[in-house]
Amino acid sequence: EAARRFIHSIIRPQDSVALYTFATDVNEMTPFTSRLKQVDSAINNVMVGGATSLYDAIYLGAKALINREGRKVLVLITDGGDTASSIGYKEALRAAQQSEALVYSLIDVPVEASAGRNTGGEHALIQISTDTGGRYFYASNVPQLEKAFEQISDELRTQYLLAYYPATRRAKSDFREIEVTAHPHGSPESNDSDPKLMVRARRGYYTSKLE
Template identity: 55%
Template sequence: MKQILAIALMFFTSGLYAQSVPPIRVDVHLVNVFVNVTDQNGSPVSGLTQEDFTIAEDGHPQKIAVFEKQSNMPLSIVLAVDTSGSVNKDLAIEKRAAHNFVHSLLRPQDSLDLIEFSDDVREVVPFTNKLSRIDYGIENLRTGPATALYDAVYLSAQSLNSRPGRKVLVLISDGGNTVKGVDYADALEQAVRSETMVYSIIDVPIQADAGRDTGGEHAMITLSQETGGKYFYADAAHLPEAFQKVSEDLRTQYLLAYYPEHRRTDSDFRTITVTVKQPAGAHYTVRHRTGYYASPRQ
């Protein structure tokens, strides 16, 4: 018996066993992609099945492993409100609209974090589903002289990074960033890495271009487009409507998930493409995040 054990030990330590059996590598990273489909009128398209969708990573088809209609996954939401002087005139209306949004959207399994940003970023209410705490926080937002927009996006996405379920940032601002801190590129990368969907509600100060920060508005639009969220222009009279559209959008999402296959590029960023069958006479628009980073941030 001792001789048999000795031979077996020599067999393993000599590397013969390692050479004869190839290593097993299993990629267990499930990629979740939340998809919104709308028709030519902008209305959500319901009733689609898994067979109606195709998904590709870096141009290579992927097998859909998980499919859900109107995903019931929990929502982790950061509601980030610009309280700088440039939007102070609409703050009372924003508060009322935010109250309605929270009460109509949050379910027992969901949670919301409320932050305000002006010259800095402050967490008013940490993640909770207690409506009374959120209501109190909304009523006690404080104003400031400047706008740390990109800091707010970065910190919000960072706080969402370890949250379960769907990760959503609802960003209310006029688009101006007047604080030197996090830049736009880093804010966008953090949002993408944390798989945060950014919904931008752009509070239009005036209709004319003069005096508007159109560059900041474009930054908010791009944040939403790259992360699979959506953007809305809303003056004071239409802020409640914009909140309602965000709520409807989150309630009509499909979930497509896959285990990545056939990675043939050295790029850290993986592009995602989703297509849907187009019935005769219909024109569907598909919206989802444009990709993800394959490695953690250094």
């Protein structure tokens, strides 16, 4: 229900959303659509449990977004573990960065340590979210999940798009790192960033595209 309300709150007439589940395999529950009734029906048919193909889901989600116009967002609800993917962490991260999607991760485990918890998978998911300019949230119950969705919705309505032309140069890697800083209005650019201003942006971009 929290996911349903989130989708209804952010989708505009010109937007579209697709829904995937990832257990042993990644399954498309509904292709990209702006028809909310179709999305609602797909959500009702979601079954949880079994293995987790997290990196496969990130890779295939990124691939589905690569040629779509406009802002791209990938929202993941998972425990952070990966037990069944054929794609590795690095390939999933690269695909997400090449698609230029913001990855928001809702990690469905308590913050406190627990037996059997996949902390390595959690850290990998956190890194993917951070490197793409998205965020991660711990949400082990419905109120936390609703709060996370609300924060994501607020952020997607209050973002800035910055663009620039880099100097042409040859490099050993097709990955270009970028850094964004913020300064108080009227302050010299040479000053350090204001600690009260928090900037979150993608760590860089690839000059090559995901195929």
